[in-house]
Ligand code: SAM
Ligand code: DTB
């Protein structure tokens with residue numbers, strides 16, 4: 001269901017974005033949901049599955065991240081995964097109804113010597129009929145082209161927060177480094193997956209600033225993950241208060257209005273969200289989730305809990321032709 005009437009804008013001011021954040025909630029939800037319906041089937045949610053292909057020992061200092069080598073989080077480090085294991089995990093993801101397989105590595109950026117192995121992973125996963133996505137840190141133009149040529153559909157690289165708050169969260173790479181990677185990904189022809197993380201202790205102006213950066217890119221990212229902080233023991237953000245759930249919903253709604261044709265992913269943090277909160281997020285315009293018991297290193301709701309929630313809400317998983325058969329099989333098993 002698409003409507004070519006919705007204009008995509010790339011010239012939002014912070015004041016305009018803040019005005020949306022501060023609308024009465026019902027007005028904001030109505031506006032967001034109307035735009036959502038104009039552009040998408042409101043009862044379909046796309047499902048991606050994550051796999052950590054290289055875990056821990058990351059040199060970066062992102063204060064939210066359990067994989068940074070600078071914090072003692074008790075996480076066991078793992079080397080770059082062998083091809084066979086990645087393929088086995090991708091097959092299992094396909095069987096549970098995921099349409100996209102996202103492979104994440106705890107790197108500042110990939111080393112050129114790792115690229116051939118990554119290319120093999122992309123080719124093998126793609127040959128299963130899954131969309132492919134990777135998140136490996138910063139990418140040069142040349143690296144992006146190689147991954148694109150191997151068939152990588154999406155590359156995930158988040159801006160995380162506003163340019164103003166960014167320095168409180170990460171010091172080992174700059175905001176412009178991140179924008180440069182997004183440009184390299186865009187230039188390579190891959191689809192862009194870029195969003196951020198909320199609940200870091202930032203102000204509402206920072207959430208507005210993040211969405212403004214994303215929406216004012218020359219092209220909107222096709223996929224916009226909104227992560228709620230999973231406060232991990234051992235990280236500097238360990239004791240961070242959980243953010244107001246209504247404010248989280250507002251963030252989703254404003255993202256939907258500003259990027260009307262993008263998939264907005266209700267990303268990390270669902271484990272701490274009630275069914276009612278997730279239902280509200282889907283109403284506000286979220287139409288994608290990560291599926292499976294684990295995100296990269298932290299827990300996520302079990303697939304059967306998500307299926308039960310979808311059932312209660314009358315939500316269908318969006319399907320590619322290739323996954324349709326697997327989903328039919330899985331649905332039959334679930335109701336047997
Ligand atoms: N190392 C690569 C990078 O930073 O681009 C890829 C993986 S990194 C884990 C991808 C994203 O996950 C981060 O940009 C952040 O938005 C999100 N993330 C990481 N730790 C998180 C946490 N504890 N809670 C919520 N989101 C988190
Ligand atoms: C994104 O925006 N969120 C995902 C994915 N991109 C790679 C990662 C969430 C990670 C949550 C913390 C963890 O499990 O390690």
Ligand code: SF4
Nearest residue numbers: 058060062065068106
């Ligand atoms: Fe490393 Fe990515 Fe975690 Fe930052 S978010 S510490 S770059 S794995």
